[in-house]
Amino acid sequence: MLMLQYHNLLIQAILTERFAIDAVPTAIDQVISDFDNVTYHVSTPESKSRILISLSIKCFKDLQKYGVDELLLREYGDYAISPPETGYDFSLIIDLDNLPSDQESKERLIENIALLKRNAIAAPFEKAFSQFDTLAAEAAKNSIDLSVPEDSGSEVMAIHYRDEEAIFIRxxxxxxxxxxxxVFREDTDRVFGKVFLQEFVDARRRSIQNAPQVLYSNKEPPLEIRSVPGLKTSDDVGYVTFVLFPRHISREKREITISHIQIFRDYFHYHIKCSKAYMHSRMRYRVAEFLKVLNRAKPEVAEKERKTASGRRFR
Structure with a gap:
């Protein structure tokens, strides 16, 4: 098992190859799929030296409520185009004849474009952290005890990034x-999920006291989002809650916190599938070993009786 990356490796590889000094411009027309129903289209529709990169993300309309357009213009303002490519939510063009001169700037540009999905989904998190700063400042001004939870009445931001799943930020x-x-499609996934999430809780108790608090509830949604319409309450739905305290969202840690937490769902289900694959491989190995034992336990085949020409039998 491994840690999933925040950037798209294929986009990074394509741009690294095209940004090389001795690279020969070639035509590109490639559709790339990523986690969470995200699709990229990398193409050269006008000329081989102008690369068009487009992003399609299921929850883009939700993200627009929380400032994704402003965030993407902040990150890719020099390269963004409007309107985007037909069928996609955001597009940018890279002119290979007008790249940064130094290698370090090229590498930063490649990394930033490969983080296109991460930066798009970061919009509601940045808005939530900004609202936290405002609410914390007002609480300090009014001498409210910051250690006592209070219902601030703030909006619950809902990002429906998958067909039946969502991220809620408050x-x-x-x-x-x-x-x-x-959503757990199988009963075994639910069992593995509970084991993993219990390990999150136990690890925090044992040795990682500074980690965010993790809570898990099955079927019943947490109190913070029960007012949100359209929540599912079936047995195959679970809710994982992360409580981020000020030490987790300080100015120095916000970017890495956003990167870590937004990929949690993919990381979680990836490890469930890896665990199931490992269990199946061990089961197949044990079955093979048992078959070897059974084969060794079989009695030797008795030698067939023979007959003489007169009909007498002997061994």
């Missing part, structure tokens, strides 16, 4: 609560 004056709804 800022308050002392914390930011992030809740993932996740």
């Amino acid at each position: 800022p308050s004056h002392d914390r930011v609560t992030v809740i993932f709804s996740t």
Whole structure:
């Protein structure tokens, strides 16, 4: 098992190859799929030296409520185009004849474009952290005890990034609560999920006291989002809650916190599938070993009786 990357490796590889000094411009027309129903289209529709990169993301309309357009213009303003490519939500063009001169700037540009999905989904998190700063400042001004939770009445930001799953973010004056709804397609997935999430809780108790608090509830949604319409309450739905305290969302840690937490669902289900694959491989190995034992336990085949020409039998 491994840690999933925040950037798209294929986009990084394509741009690294095209940005090389001795690279020969060639035509590109490639559709790339990523986690969470995200699709990229990398192409050269006008000329081989102008690369068009387009992003399609299921929850883009939700993200627009929380400032994704402004965030993407901030990150890719020099390269963004409007309107985007037909069928996609955001597009940018890279002119290979007008790249940064130094290698370090090229590498930063490649990394930033490969993080296109991460930067798009970061919009509601940045808005929630900004609201947290405002609420915390007001609480300090009014001499409110920051260690006492208070219902601030702030908006619950809902990002429906998958067909039946969503991320809910709610800022308050002392914390930011992030809740993932996740659907378990099989009963075994639910069992593995509970084991993994219990390990999150136990690890925090044992040795990682500074980690965010992790809570898990099955079927019943947490109190913070029960007012949100359209929540599912079936047995195959679970809710994972992360409580981010000020130490997790300080100015120095916000970017890495956003990167870590938004990929949690993919990381979680990836490890469930890896665990199931490992269990199946061990089961197949044990079955093969048992078959060897059974084969060794079989009695030797008795030698067939023989007959003489007169009909007498002997061994």
